[in-house]
Amino acid sequence: MNIPNLIGYHTSSEGTITFQTINPITDQLHLELFVEATQAEVDQSANLANAAYRPFSRTSPMERARFLKAIATELEQNKSLLINTYCGESGLNEQRAEVEFARTIFQLTSFADLLSQDLWEVKHIDLAEPNRTPTPKPQLTKYRLGIGPIVVFGASNFPFAYSTVGGDTAAALAAGCPVIIKSHPFHAHTSYQVAKLVVKVAKELNLPEGVFSHLNASGYEVGQQLVQHPLIQGIGFTGSIKGGVAIQQLAQQRSVPIPVFAEMGSLNPVVILPSALKKESDIIASKLALSITQSSGQFCTKPGALFLVKSAETTHFLETFKTIFEKQVSYSMVHPTIARTYTQRAKQVIDQANVQLFTEGTVTNTCNLGIPQLSLTNGQIFDSNKLLQEEVFGPHALLVICKDQQEIEQILENIHGQLTFSLFHNEENIEAHNLFFLALEKAGRVILNGVPTGVEVSPAMQHGGPFPSSSDSRFTAVGTDSIERFLRGVTVQK
C-alpha cells in the first residue's frame, strides 16, 4: 500500500523513491510504502502554506483555539489506532505511548486555553495623549502576529509529543502560522495517521487549504529543500547537534535568513554532593537508575554524567547504585540505526583511556537493544577529554569521581551549554552557592534534588539552554511560552 504526501487538502505521490518503516522489536518491515516528496511537491506545499498564511494569521485566536481543540478530540477518537501504530513503529511500550499521547493532548488544549484569554492578540496598549506637549502622543497598540509558514521536523524519540502535532506544530498553529511537516522516517505511518486527522479537522472547519501539509522523507533532501524555500519563514527541529547546526547554517545562508529553533543534544550533568548522600543515598540511586534507563534513555534530558566527590558516602552510594542498575532491563531502541549508534558511542566512551565499564543492565531477548550501561572515570580525565562531554543518546551515563567539590566546579565551568543541570544536596541556602550560579549559567533548567527527565508542560518551564543544547536559548520548546518562537510584535499607531 502506497502512502502519499498530504499537500493541503490533496494527496500526492509523484515521486519514485519509496521507503518502509520497521518494528524495532522484531526487525520486521511494515508493508506500507511511503512515497518520498519531490521538489515539485515541496514547492506546492510551500505555495499553499504561503497562500494560507494571510487568511489563517487573521483568524481570531478563538477560531484557532477551536482548531486545536478539534484536533485533540479527533486524536482521542482515534487513540487506539494511533497507539497501536506508534508502538509497532517505535518499539516503545503502550504505557509510554499513553503518557506521550496524553501529553500531546494537553499541549494542544494548553495553547487553546492560552488563545481563549481575553484579547490575547494584544500585547500592549499605550493610550493617546492628544494634549501632550511639544507633540501629541499617538495611540500605540502592539499586536502578536504569526511570522509565516513554519516547517516542523518530526523527532525520532517522540512520535506524538514532538512530531506531527507535537509542541512545535501546536505552537505554530496557535500563533497563526501554517505548518508543513517533514515527517520522521522512523515513524512515518504514525505521522501520516495523525496528519490525516489534522487535515480532516482543518477541512471541516473551513480553514484555508495549505494550513497544514505532510511530506514523507527518508533522506536529507526534502528537509533541505524546505529550509531553503523562500516562502518558508521558520523552522522547528528536535534532534542531534549535527542535524540542528546543519539546518541553522542552511537557514542563515538564505538571501533572507530565517529563525531556526533547534533543540539539540545535552549531557545533562548531575552533581551529587556528599551532604545529599548522607541523607537519602538509596532513594537517589533508584531515581537516577530509572531516569537513565526509562524508554531506553531516549530522552533529551537523560542524565549523561554524574559528578560525585570521592568519599565513604560515595563508595556506599556506588555499591547501591550498581545493585539497582544491574536490575534495569534492556529494551529495544526506536530504530536499528539508533541502537547501532548507541552501542558504538557507549563503547567509544568505555574505550577511552582511564574510563572503565562500571556496570550493565539485564539483557533481554528482543532486537535492537539499548543495554543500560554505567561507565566510570575521574574528574581530571573527564575535564581533558572532550569526547566524554558529548551526549550518548541512550541508557548510558558516566560516573565522574572528583577529588572535591572545587574540582567539580572547575570542570563544569568548562562544559558547553546544557538543557538541564541537576543538583542533589542537603545544604542550607544552596541558592547562594557558587555551584548554583554555575548551574544557572550553563543550563536552561536547574533541578534541585530531582532528576531531569519528566519535563513538565507549564508556562514556567524552560526547555532550551545555551548553545549547543538549543540554537536560541531565549526561547523554550516546551510550555505555552514556546509560542513566542513563532510570533512577532507589530504596532499599529493612530
Next chain:
Amino acid sequence: MNIPNLIGYHTSSEGTITFQTINPITDQLHLELFVEATQAEVDQSANLANAAYRPFSRTSPMERARFLKAIATELEQNKSLLINTYCGESGLNEQRAEVEFARTIFQLTSFADLLSQDLWEVKHIDLAEPNRTPTPKPQLTKYRLGIGPIVVFGASNFPFAYSTVGGDTAAALAAGCPVIIKSHPFHAHTSYQVAKLVVKVAKELNLPEGVFSHLNASGYEVGQQLVQHPLIQGIGFTGSIKGGVAIQQLAQQRSVPIPVFAEMGSLNPVVILPSALKKESDIIASKLALSITQSSGQFCTKPGALFLVKSAETTHFLETFKTIFEKQVSYSMVHPTIARTYTQRAKQVIDQANVQLFTEGTVTNTCNLGIPQLSLTNGQIFDSNKLLQEEVFGPHALLVICKDQQEIEQILENIHGQLTFSLFHNEENIEAHNLFFLALEKAGRVILNGVPTGVEVSPAMQHGGPFPSSSDSRFTAVGTDSIERFLRGVTVQK
C-alpha cells in the same frame, strides 16, 4: 590630546593608530587624537566583562535600577558639556540634541522603573502539587537571566540615544549584561565623555570592574574582533544593511553562534489614498515634507517612497507638496562620508530610466549638505527596478504614481521587510482592508494617518520589522520590551 580606551576602570592606549573627528558644518578637524583599540585591549575588555558577568547578573534588579538612574543623573549634571560636544561632532543642532538627550534619559529611567517592579526577575511560578498522580508535580520558577557580555556598536545618526548609553546599552545593563561599546568614529568624543561618566558611576556604586568598557575604533577590525571573541554573548547594532548582515554572518560562523540584533535599513513606504487627499491634502504635504527633511533625513524611519494614485487630487497634492518642499532648508549631514554617499545615492535614483527630479529644497552655505530632494516615477518602473526599493539615507523620497490602488498593492506585495508602513486614508474600517493586512505583514509598525518619524519610547512600540529592516523581527530595539533581546529564561525546579 590623546583619548584612551576605557577598559573596566582603567584607561589604556597601547595602539599606534589614531584618528580624529570632524565638525561637519565647517569641515574642521577636532584636535583630540583617539587611540584605536588593539587586539590585546579587545581581549582585556572581554575578559573583564566576562569576569563581571557573574556578580553583575546576580545583582538585584533594584541595584541595576539604581545604576541606570545614577547614570541618568550624571548625564544631566554634565548636560551642557555633552550637548556642546555632540553638536560639534554631528552637525546636528541644539534643539535636536536636547530632544535626543531627553530621550536617552527617559530610556534609562524607563528601564529603571521596569526593574523596580515587584519580583521583576521572576517570569512565571508554577506551584508544586505533591499529591498529583501518577507523579507529584515539582515547583517551577522561571527566572529572567542576562545572557552574558554584550557588544554595542554606536550609531552614526544618534550619538546619544542609540549609542554609548542609548537603548541597546540601557537594555543590556538592565538585563544584567556587562557592555563593551565599539564607539562610533564620527562622534568618538561625545561617546568618550558619556563613557567616562558611566565608568565613574559604576565605580562609585562598587559594581564589578568590566561591567562597562569603551573602545575607540575607526575601521572594521575592532568590531570584527569583538564579534568573534568567544567571551562575547550578543551584539547590538544600528546601521546599514551591509554592516548588519556582515556582523550577523560573522556571529553565525563562530563555533558558538551568538545573537545579533541589527536594526538596519528601511524604505518606510507611505501610501496616500485618494480619500485622504480629499480631506486634508495640505496638512499631509506639510507633515511629510518635515518628516523627510528633519535632521537631514538621517532617521531609520524617514519616509523613502510615497505611493499615490493618479488623479486630480494627487495632481493638486503634488503642487502643494512641491511648494512646501522647496522651502525646506538644507543642513549639514553628520559626516562628510554620509553627505557624499547621500548625494551619490540620490543622484543614482534620479539617473535611473524613467525617474526624474521632482523638486529640491533650499541650498545653504555650510559644508556637507544633504540637499532635500524629491524624485518622481510610476508604479511600473518602481516595481521593476530593485535599486529604487533600497533606502537612500538622507532627505530624499521617491514619489511613485500608480494607476490605481490595486497597482500599489501589487507593488508592495513584492517589497522586502520594513521598519514602518504608513497609510493616509479616510476610509471606514481601514483595518479590514487588504492594504492594511499587507502593511502588517511587511512592517514592524503600521502608522495610520501619520508620519513614521518620531518613534515613541513605549512598551507598546515595535521598532524592528521583517528582514532586512532588522535581523530578528521578533524583538524591538525601542521601548522596555527591548530588554528581551538580552535575557533568557532559566527555570529552577524543586
